Amino acid sequence: MAKGIEMKILVGYKRVVDYNVRIQVKPDGTGVVTDGVKLSANPFDDIALEEALRLREKGVAEEVVVVGIGPADLTAHLRNGLAMGANRAIHVVTSDIVQPLTAARVLLKLIEKELPGLVIMGKQAIDDDANQTGQMLAALWDRPQATFASKIEIADGKVTVTREVDAGLEVLQADLPAVITTDLRLNEPRFIKLPDIMKAKSKPIDTIELASLSVDAHDQLKTTHYTAPGKRSKGVMVKDASELVSVLKQKGLL
Amino acid sequence: MSKILVIAEHLNGKLNPSTARAVSAATAIKAETIDVLVLSDKVDAIAKEAAKIQGISRVFTVERAENAHPLASMLAPQIAKAAANYSHVFVPSTTFGKDVAPRAAALLGVAQISDVMSAEGSHTFKRPIYAGNAIITVEADPSQTVVATIRTASWPTAADNANSAPIEALDLDVALPTHTRFVELKQGKSDRPDLQSASRVVSGGRGVGSKENFEIIYKFADKIGAAVGASRAAVDAGYVPNELQVGQTGKIIAPELYIAIGISGAIQHLTGIKDAGTIVAINKDAEAPIFEVADIGLVGDLFKLIPELEQAIG
Numbered sequence: 001m002a003k004g005i006e007m008k009i010l011v012g013y014k015r016v017v018d019y020n021v022r023i024q025v026k027p028d029g030t031g032v033v034t035d036g037v038k039l040s041a042n043p044f045d046d047i048a049l050e051e052a053l054r055l056r057e058k059g060v061a062e063e064v065v066v067v068g069i070g071p072a073d074l075t076a077h078l079r080n081g082l083a084m085g086a087n088r089a090i091h092v093v094t095s096d097i098v099q100p101l102t103a104a105r106v107l108l109k110l111i112e113k114e115l116p117g118l119v120i121m122g123k124q125a126i127d128d129d130a131n132q133t134g135q136m137l138a139a140l141w142d143r144p145q146a147t148f149a150s151k152i153e154i155a156d157g158k159v160t161v162t163r164e165v166d167a168g169l170e171v172l173q174a175d176l177p178a179v180i181t182t183d184l185r186l187n188e189p190r191f192i193k194l195p196d197i198m199k200a201k202s203k204p205i206d207t208i209e210l211a212s213l214s215v216d217a218h219d220q221l222k223t224t225h226y227t228a229p230g231k232r233s234k235g236v237m238v239k240d241a242s243e244l245v246s247v248l249k250q251k252g253l254l
Numbered sequence: 255m256s257k258i259l260v261i262a263e264h265l266n267g268k269l270n271p272s273t274a275r276a277v278s279a280a281t282a283i284k285a286e287t288i289d290v291l292v293l294s295d296k297v298d299a300i301a302k303e304a305a306k307i308q309g310i311s312r313v314f315t316v317e318r319a320e321n322a323h324p325l326a327s328m329l330a331p332q333i334a335k336a337a338a339n340y341s342h343v344f345v346p347s348t349t350f351g352k353d354v355a356p357r358a359a360a361l362l363g364v365a366q367i368s369d370v371m372s373a374e375g376s377h378t379f380k381r382p383i384y385a386g387n388a389i390i391t392v393e394a395d396p397s398q399t400v401v402a403t404i405r406t407a408s409w410p411t412a413a414d415n416a417n418s419a420p421i422e423a424l425d426l427d428v429a430l431p432t433h434t435r436f437v438e439l440k441q442g443k444s445d446r447p448d449l450q451s452a453s454r455v456v457s458g459g460r461g462v463g464s465k466e467n468f469e470i471i472y473k474f475a476d477k478i479g480a481a482v483g484a485s486r487a488a489v490d491a492g493y494v495p496n497e498l499q500v501g502q503t504g505k506i507i508a509p510e511l512y513i514a515i516g517i518s519g520a521i522q523h524l525t526g527i528k529d530a531g532t533i534v535a536i537n538k539d540a541e542a543p544i545f546e547v548a549d550i551g552l553v554g555d556l557f558k559l560i561p562e563l564e565q566a567i568g
């Protein structure tokens with residue numbers, strides 16, 4: 001690990017409803033409309049992959065492996081990760097939507113086989129907004145975690161991470177291997193170029209049935225109902241600064 | 255009957271108001287006991303503050319040198335051990351709680367519920383998904399410990415002068431790892447009200463134009479005693495530090511008055527302010543989406559309007 005050259009980085013790479021899609025709750029409250037909507041990589045996972053690629057380009061790591069958990073058609077999504085630059089992909093196949101604890105247990109199984117020096121994941125997926133899987137994985141693996149990363153530096157088997165926290169920027173140092181989750185300002189992911197899409201076709205994707213991993217995958221949480229959020233109604237327009245101030249004073253807000 | 259353990263958030267020896275909001279969520283469930291756990295290297299002052307929160311039964315403290323900084327890998331094993339006597343563990347859904355609660359849940363082998371907005375019962379909760387564009391009702395398994403983070407903007411601050419709960423030291427006897435070390439916290443120095451708990455917030459966006467121009471926002475905020483916030487665009491552009499970001503990936507806040515200046519109103523920003531009492535938008539673009547959610551809108555040049563506002567306030 002000290003030399004770094006043998007280090008492998010595992011990247012969690014989830015597919016979600018594209019962030020530009022306006023989410024509609026189904027009228028019967030059984031879910032949100034996902035038929036025919038555009039799916040994309042979770043934006044925080046693209047940042048995770050970009051960071052892993054940069055660490056490889058710096059010579060800190062040798063191999064970048066993207067991991068996805070999902071149905072058979074997840075292959076196309078994983079190909080995007082390969083086109084972005086990952087060396088290979090692992091597809092854990094399941095038709096179920098997995099909850100964070102299950103995802104963490106699955107990732108731990110892969111880690112036991114792959115022995116990565118670092119795991120980088122998005123801090124949250126923009127569908128369930130759970131913000132849990134990286135932390136849970138670090139706990140189960142009994143390794144350090146550094147969430148909400150905006151800067152990552154690796155030297156001598158240790159990683160120094162700057163974290164965006166409510167109070168400001170926290171810096172911590174951890175021994176490798178470790179789990180890092182990414183925040184928005186860590187980097188700007190690269191765009192996929194056409195030749196890379198061609199190249200990605202020959203990169204390997206390992207396929208593993210989730211059921212074959214013997215993890216406890218049962219859902220502890222049941223979602224019973226979906227509703228649309230309450231909407232704020234459109235307010236009034238005022239014509240100038242003095243009218244605004246008098247309205248606020250009337251309301252007792254100033 | 256439920257027994258709830260609320261994990262205290264604190265910084266520099268002071269209790270964070272997010273703790274009293276998590277207590278509010280706990281009181282919404284008819285609980286037999288609500289206890290607060292303070293993990294720190296110096297617990298006394300924090301525990302005394304916590305003991306005053308209305309509705310709590312006891313404050314437990316664990317004073318260890320390893321608890322000097324909120325490192326999840328240190329705190330989570332202690333929380334998991336302390337959780338043995340409880341049906342629920344609540345943690346504020348701040349960067350502190352989001353970091354530590356899932357780690358504690360995984361050590362307990364249980365799922366975690368993120369961003370609880372309301373409690374429909376002891377094991378049924380509502381929480382937002384898709385940046386708040388859908389709200390789900392989640393049922394937790396009653397045979398498991400419920401570990402949840404509490405969406406602070408959805409809950410009032412429990413009164414903090416109405417109680418004198420007993421304080422007891424707890425010996426958890428947990429071995430802690432040495433693999434993670436705190437280096438430093440870079441914290442902006444400010445005498446302004448705290449963004450997360452302020453009753454008034456003035457935020458600036460890309461329309462402010464530069465770090466230098468942001469002075470006009472600070473000055474106006476000081477004039478009305480408000481905290482200062484910013485949109486992601488303003489933080490990305492380097493006008494202000496990250497801790498001022500309001501929105502889905504920044505702070506989710508619920509002030510009585512929110513004034514958005516030069517902020518167009520991306521959905522991710524609106525997610526952070528939709529619990530505000532009154533939203534005022536000032537923007538030169540009359541078509542900006544922020545006007546769709548604002549209670550009061552004013553179209554115009556912020557550099558002309560802010561001095562006029564200051565004058566009108568007197």
